[in-house]
Amino acid sequence: KNEVEQSPQNLTAQEGEFITINCSYSVGISALHWLQQHPGGGIVSLFMLSSGKKKHGRLIATINIQEKHSSLHITASHPRDSAVYICAVVRGLNDMRFGAGTRLTVKP
Amino acid sequence: NAGVTQTPKFQVLKTGQSMTLQCAQDMNHEYMSWYRQDPGMGLRLIHYSVGAGITDQGEVPNGYNVSRSTTEDFPLRLLSAAPSQTSVYFCASSSQGDQPQHFGDGTRLSIL
Numbered sequence: 001k002n003e004v005e006q007s008p009q010n011l012t013a014q015e016g017e018f019i020t021i022n023c024s025y026s027v028g029i030s031a032l033h034w035l036q037q038h039p040g041g042g043i044v045s046l047f048m049l050s051s052g053k054k055k056h057g058r059l060i061a062t063i064n065i066q067e068k069h070s071s072l073h074i075t076a077s078h079p080r081d082s083a084v085y086i087c088a089v090v091r092g093l094n095d096m097r098f099g100a101g102t103r104l105t106v107k108p
Numbered sequence: 109n110a111g112v113t114q115t116p117k118f119q120v121l122k123t124g125q126s127m128t129l130q131c132a133q134d135m136n137h138e139y140m141s142w143y144r145q146d147p148g149m150g151l152r153l154i155h156y157s158v159g160a161g162i163t164d165q166g167e168v169p170n171g172y173n174v175s176r177s178t179t180e181d182f183p184l185r186l187l188s189a190a191p192s193q194t195s196v197y198f199c200a201s202s203s204q205g206d207q208p209q210h211f212g213d214g215t216r217l218s219i220l
Contacts, residue, residue, distance in 0.1 A: 031206035035211075044211070048207060048208045050206060094156045094158055095156065095164075098152070099150060100149075
């Protein structure tokens with residue numbers, strides 16, 4: 001069993017919909033990252049969380065340490081949000097483990 | 109600022125050849141890492157470093173060697189390339205392990 005599980009694997013939405021991507025993990029962590037990988041392959045860090053909730057524009061990330069669960073929400077989704085979203089956890093100093101990613105397609 | 113620079117962007121090798129993937133960052137980050145990304149497998153950590161002179165193994169270290177002689181550079185060496193090492197390789201850096209990571213653009217490596 002993977003240490004980091006994401007759901008769903010694939011997600012198709014209509015423009016304007018509210019989107020939720022989930023991440024569950026089974027190990028102790030010092031932090032959790034949400035990453036975005038563009039269709040061209042580049043990877044961008046969206047959030048780093050160790051507790052609570054963070055918001056940046058239309059993106060919101062939450063983490064529940066006790067339940068070992070994090071969610072990434074996108075409000076008012078747009079076709080430019082189409083990408084692969086990756087959850088990653090940090091064990092120890094710099095040992096990162098990744099989920100398989102969620103491929104999001106937003107249709108106009 | 110250039111951020112994290114990886115070279116080359118593309119490389120084709122024959123089985124048994126050796127090569128070094130270069131990674132350099134200009135942000136004075138202590139933490140650097142190498143990952144490989146394979147279809148259906150997601151990203152996996154190969155090796156990481158928490159400062160000059162300090163390296164450690166990640167999830168899939170076999171067949172790879174690293175060293176960290178300076179803060180800026182973190183090269184990844186393939187000792188004897190195998191077809192199983194065909195992948196896209198990403199280098200990343202951060203100021204600390206629990207800070208946002210900055211990724212390079214990746215190196216697409218094919219081994220025949």
